[in-house]
Amino acid sequence: MLRQNLEELRGKALQAVRDARDAAALETIRVGFLGKKGELTAILKRMGSLSPDERPSVGAFANDVRAAVESALESASGRIAEKELERRLAEETVDVTLPGNPFRAGRRHPMQTVLDDVTKIFLGMGFSVAEGPEVETTYYCFDALNHSPDHPARDPQDTFYFDDETILRTQTSSVQIRVMEKEKPPIRIISPGRTYRKDEIDATHSAHFHQIEGLAVDKGITMADLKGALHTMMTGLYGSGVKLRFRPHHFPYTEPSAEVDLQCFACQGKGCRMCKDEGWIEMLGSGMVHPAVLERCGVDPDVYSGFAFGVGIERLTLMRYKINDMRLLYENDVRFLRQF
Template sequence: MLDELETVRKTALEEVAAAGDAAVLDKVEVRYLGRSGEITQMLKSIGKLPAEERPAFGKRANEVKSEVAEAVEARGRELMRASLESDLDSFYDTTLPGTNRRPLGNIHPLMQVRETIEDLFTSMGFIIAEGPEIETDYYNFEALNIPDDHPAKDIMDTFWLTDGNLLRTHTSPVQVRAMEKYGVPIRCIAPGRVFRYEALDASHEHTFDQCEGLMVEEGISVAHLIYFMKELLRGVFERDVKIRLRPGYFPFVEPGFELDMHCMLCEGKGCPVCKQSGWVEMLPCGLVHPNVLKYCKVDPSVYSGFAFGLGLTRLVMQKYGIEDIRLMCAGDLRFLQQF
């Protein structure tokens, strides 16, 4: 019986070594070590042997079973390693760029300029504040010194909602919300989308972007305003820009100014964007009206500040030479792919 066991052992090890793939190796394993396998059946037949032969045969049979099982496991590892090496010969790195890639998207010119402005002002100690696009009458008008009976409210062409709220007509409400939230002293800008009930043309849109700016500290004057406005335009256009201040009326600042910049599309010669004047109205600005500070529970006898409302969309048009504001929201890929 031991001779028969040794013959089975030798044959099993030869077949394991000769197995050329995992499927063949599995069949060999089942043939010798499965429930009906030859070695398994020999172990089951121990009870038929004479009592004196059983210990020696049982010991040797278990040794053969372990030896064949280890051989199967070792051969399995060899076959797996060989398969991996074969795969590596034809390996394709899926992280490599394709040969027929779709073109990458472009950052909208408006976002490019907005990010430039945000980087510029944060480097000067300003925070970036946000506010809702659907506003209340209080924040959009009243808290900015524009009460219900004020004539300036008639100037605002506003999208009113059925619940009495409105689409904000400027980013100025954010300055009130920022002072309520953070208190003073404060330096902040608030870029965002605004809405006006406008007749559309090359220089007017019903949806456009502004950037509100606010600085409230002790001793702020018009000189501070002019300095920061020049820094703003220098940072965006990467060169000095000719500007002018004109007296302007805005209920939330006193004194108020209109800041114009020399038209960079026509170099002051006159074009549809500057309405043939050579100048482009960029932003209303001025010193924060004492009433606005009072609405925010700030003492105007101690603190003063300046505020401005930059027309981001018009600034982008000047920077990139865009002659029609309607292109900014048109979603025309032919336009956007130029940036």
């Protein structure tokens, strides 16, 4: 009786497996026949009603049935997976003639464009690019640059200190010292990079900004070389009509020192809103490297002289693209940046 039940069960299960069309149907069959509450289990539970003589042979037959169903399930599962793959390959064929999804390319930040242009201009004059650390010592940022011990730039109100001797550099001029310590003249470098000051953030100030430092040291370098280099830079950036004005100033590390103004494009020097009625716009600081700075770096000031300047990349960029608020450069709003 049980043996007959088992035979019928096997026949039914194998037919069901042959009819199954997907993996879910196979799982239903597996659970329905072989699971804890499945038909085979139900039959095996009735083994107790058999005589002890019958049990071994019926038990062995039940195992054969289980094995037959399991193996049928397994081969059916392989067959179904293969069919599924074929179906998907046929269905998901890519039509390469369809137009692609538009990809919106980014573009360079206007400050990067200005930096690249300035770099190209100076490379053309025989300069190379030098880099220095943003976390700097007070020696390289102040002492070596001739700042007196009580110079206001050292004030913790103006400068970010880590400890008494370690700061975020307030200017890229520290790189001048590092280069002169390592290299013998002739030296011609520019050094672009980030600088930090404790400034309140407004349309013309930021606690974090960018400078390009320039340094040339050689025999016979004069103020005329400084003026020529800066004129070349400004002409390259703003066109051949630029007018520069050198105004006496004081920096501890240059002597003489000059601030450099650019004649206002908007009013040609007559005075307007853009230049706050000055006719000129202050662009950068510069001068002849102070003999004491040269000497401290092991360069003989009786033989060599040099010029140096430091210019804000933000300032150059605002002027170039007539942007009136520096904060726009930092907000990374693509609607703004896409204009340049």
